Amino acid sequence: MDRLKLDFLGVEMKNPIIAASGTFGYGDDYRDFFDPSILGGVSSKGITFNAKDGNSGIRVYETPAGLLNSIGLQNPGIAGFITDYLPNMRKLGCALIVNLGGDTMEQYIGALEMLEGQEFDILELNISCPNVKSGGMAFGMKAEDVFQIVSESKKNSSHKMMVKLTPNAFNLVDTAIAAQEAGADAVSLVNTFSAMAIDVNNKKAVFDNVYAGLSGPAIMPIALRMVHQVSKALDIPVCGMGGISSAEDAIAFMMAGARCVQVGSIIFRDPNAPVKMIEGLRLFCEQEGLTSLSDIVGII
Amino acid sequence: MALVLEHEQIASSVFRLLVKDSGNPKPGQFYMLGASGEGMDPFLKRPLSVHDANGDEVEFVYQIVGRGTKMLSEIQTGEQPALEMFGPLGRGFEFADENSAFIGGGVGVVPLYYAIKEFKRNFGKKAVAYLGFSGETFLVDRFKAVCDEVIVNVGGYITDYVDREFVQYYTCGPDPMMEAVAKLLPDGAKGYVSLEKRMGCGVGACFACSVRVDGKMQRVCKDGPVFLAKEVF
Numbered sequence: 001m002d003r004l005k006l007d008f009l010g011v012e013m014k015n016p017i018i019a020a021s022g023t024f025g026y027g028d029d030y031r032d033f034f035d036p037s038i039l040g041g042v043s044s045k046g047i048t049f050n051a052k053d054g055n056s057g058i059r060v061y062e063t064p065a066g067l068l069n070s071i072g073l074q075n076p077g078i079a080g081f082i083t084d085y086l087p088n089m090r091k092l093g094c095a096l097i098v099n100l101g102g103d104t105m106e107q108y109i110g111a112l113e114m115l116e117g118q119e120f121d122i123l124e125l126n127i128s129c130p131n132v133k134s135g136g137m138a139f140g141m142k143a144e145d146v147f148q149i150v151s152e153s154k155k156n157s158s159h160k161m162m163v164k165l166t167p168n169a170f171n172l173v174d175t176a177i178a179a180q181e182a183g184a185d186a187v188s189l190v191n192t193f194s195a196m197a198i199d200v201n202n203k204k205a206v207f208d209n210v211y212a213g214l215s216g217p218a219i220m221p222i223a224l225r226m227v228h229q230v231s232k233a234l235d236i237p238v239c240g241m242g243g244i245s246s247a248e249d250a251i252a253f254m255m256a257g258a259r260c261v262q263v264g265s266i267i268f269r270d271p272n273a274p275v276k277m278i279e280g281l282r283l284f285c286e287q288e289g290l291t292s293l294s295d296i297v298g299i300i
Numbered sequence: 301m302a303l304v305l306e307h308e309q310i311a312s313s314v315f316r317l318l319v320k321d322s323g324n325p326k327p328g329q330f331y332m333l334g335a336s337g338e339g340m341d342p343f344l345k346r347p348l349s350v351h352d353a354n355g356d357e358v359e360f361v362y363q364i365v366g367r368g369t370k371m372l373s374e375i376q377t378g379e380q381p382a383l384e385m386f387g388p389l390g391r392g393f394e395f396a397d398e399n400s401a402f403i404g405g406g407v408g409v410v411p412l413y414y415a416i417k418e419f420k421r422n423f424g425k426k427a428v429a430y431l432g433f434s435g436e437t438f439l440v441d442r443f444k445a446v447c448d449e450v451i452v453n454v455g456g457y458i459t460d461y462v463d464r465e466f467v468q469y470y471t472c473g474p475d476p477m478m479e480a481v482a483k484l485l486p487d488g489a490k491g492y493v494s495l496e497k498r499m500g501c502g503v504g505a506c507f508a509c510s511v512r513v514d515g516k517m518q519r520v521c522k523d524g525p526v527f528l529a530k531e532v533f
Contacts, residue, residue: 022506022507023501023505023506024505025505025506025507029501029504029505029522030503032503033386045507053510053512053517054510054517058498059498059500059507059508059509059510060344060498060499060500060506060508062343062344062368063343064339064340064341064343065339065341065343066343067343067344067500069500069506069508071506071507071508074507074510074517216340216343217340217343245340265343268344268345268500268501268502268506269340269343269344269345270384271386271501
């Protein structure tokens with residue numbers, strides 16, 4: 001039997017490594033390096049109801065062991081996604097997660113309605129987007145807002161729903177509990193940390209939006225702590241992420257309570273990182289005499 | 301890990317790097333390169349265009365612009381675990397059997413050399429290089445060895461010297477220079493521009509390098525870096 005195999009929300013996954021949304025396009029861009037079917041799953045580029053061109057100005061900026069991004073959810077919109085990308089993504093040969101964001105509740109619901117009847121495994125609800133009606137504060141900042149967006153989304157979708165939490169929330173555990181109470185089937189965390197960079201020579205913010213999201217190994221220990229806290233507080237499964245760059249990191253997230261993990265920024269640095277991680281997980285199981293890697297979930 | 305065959309400074313902040321690689325890039329394609337650094341710092345690779353290539357060697361010429369390229373410049377020859385690279389990436393130049401102008405500015409001249417070599421290998425038509433530099437020149441002798449004519453300008457506008465009779469041209473350099481080239485040549489001329497943009501992944505996955513081309517957002521790394529001039533400017 002395969003020691004890496006797991007069941008996540010009723011979906012059988014070959015291993016716990018999922019390519020994170022926004023770092024793996026629509027699943028085909030890394031084919032020169034590895035076949036995406038070796039992964040446990042792929043989370044699509046974040047999709048919104050309307051097509052988006054993305055943000056102006058600089059969109060990525062390096063930091064020590066990390067990366068700031070302000071891409072701005074450039075995507076073809078839900079209709080374009082369903083027509084032009086979803087059919088091909090279904091053929092990737094691993095669990096398919098569709099990541100959905102929105103500027104208003106109506107947009108989330110409109111997109112979820114269009115996704116009804118579409119075949120994919122899990123809907124990942126990105127609630128880190130600014131809510132236009134709350135003056136641009138993200139949906140995921142306050143527990144009551146999380147409860148509202150998740151419960152409304154659940155009402156309008158028959159897909160398994162994993163809510164992607166933002167670490168910028170006023171109280172992360174409270175938002176996680178709110179997601180669970182609103183009917184979320186799972187949560188994934190963490191999204192990027194709100195951060196910034198300043199071009200001191202030109203005396204201006206690097207990003208047109210001033211703030212951007214920090215990801216990469218730099219955030220890993222904080223993300224790990226957050227996954228641990230949330231896992232302890234919830235009954236629903238947790239998918240962990242935040243700067244995972246090796247099998248060892250993935251194992252740490254699982255020990256902290258994550259059933260599976262998402263990897264992102266590290267792929268930019270080393271396109272073969274997911275392959276190495278999966279090999280590393282297998283080796284760990286052999287060394288530790290584990291019949292199932294899932295046995296380590298939440299042992300810390 | 302890469303085998304560095306030659307690595308030398310050729311102008312004040314410009315370096316030439318020859319590595320063993322059998323990727324057989326096409327002119328206009330690029331690689332992502334970087335010094336691995338301590339503690340994953342710097343984190344990303346930098347896109348460097350191919351200056352020349354043959355079966356098992358690829359040559360890059362790059363300018364130090366920040367910390368990442370500075371660290372790259374410190375890599376010695378020999379087997380170098382610290383040099384990480386992948387490629388070739390992106391879409392390169394397409395040639396036609398026409399007398400062609402190759403117009404470069406600064407380090408933008410770099411990919412044009414390989415382009416001219418390949419053009420001359422496949423077609424008998426004339427290749428004229430127009431090379432503009434703000435200060436120190438570099439690579440000029442190399443261009444002289446493969447071109448029918450090389451025009452060099454320092455400190456001015458290289459576009460002032462371009463013969464307007466060309467119907468096929470290739471340009472790489474600062475955006476204002478490329479835009480001036482696109483506007484200078486007749487409407488019927490077919491031009492290719494090679495764009496430079498800050499990149500995240502280099503393979504099309506992250507959408508960091510998107511630009512509006514032909515009315516829609518396109519990725520410089522995957523849909524380019526070479527685009528039709530009329531679709532960009």
